[in-house]
Amino acid sequence: MATVTAPSPSSMPLNKSAGLAVSHQAGNSAFRSSLAKHVPLPPIPTAPQGPNTAEGETREKDGRAERRNPFLMPPESELFTLRERQRREAREQRAEQRKLKVHEKSTYTSRLNAKNAALRKTV
Numbered sequence: 001m002a003t004v005t006a007p008s009p010s011s012m013p014l015n016k017s018a019g020l021a022v023s024h025q026a027g028n029s030a031f032r033s034s035l036a037k038h039v040p041l042p043p044i045p046t047a048p049q050g051p052n053t054a055e056g057e058t059r060e061k062d063g064r065a066e067r068r069n070p071f072l073m074p075p076e077s078e079l080f081t082l083r084e085r086q087r088r089e090a091r092e093q094r095a096e097q098r099k100l101k102v103h104e105k106s107t108y109t110s111r112l113n114a115k116n117a118a119l120r121k122t123v
Helices: 029-038 076-099 108-122
Strands: 058-063 063-067
Touching: none
Parallel strands: none
Antiparallel strands: 058 063
């Protein structure tokens, strides 16, 4: 049975810039972790402050600004009509596909690619 020995500190290369010994087994993780301790991170940018910001309108409440949600939900009736319209269109497409002969039909992938191509043209 062979015994495994750890490399001696004299066999490890010395990184002059950080003054650390980095072994080949550990890779550069020791160097990266020591570097992260010494390099300051840039400050995090903050949103502009004021009565009206790009994120949404604000209102004062008890002396502090409170942001309102800039996204408006449509009424529930519109959500359900949209869903019903999409289902009806899908049923109509399936009925059209059933009427076609085999050589006139397309594959599922080609139908998806056609939809994506139309979307790419609009963008």
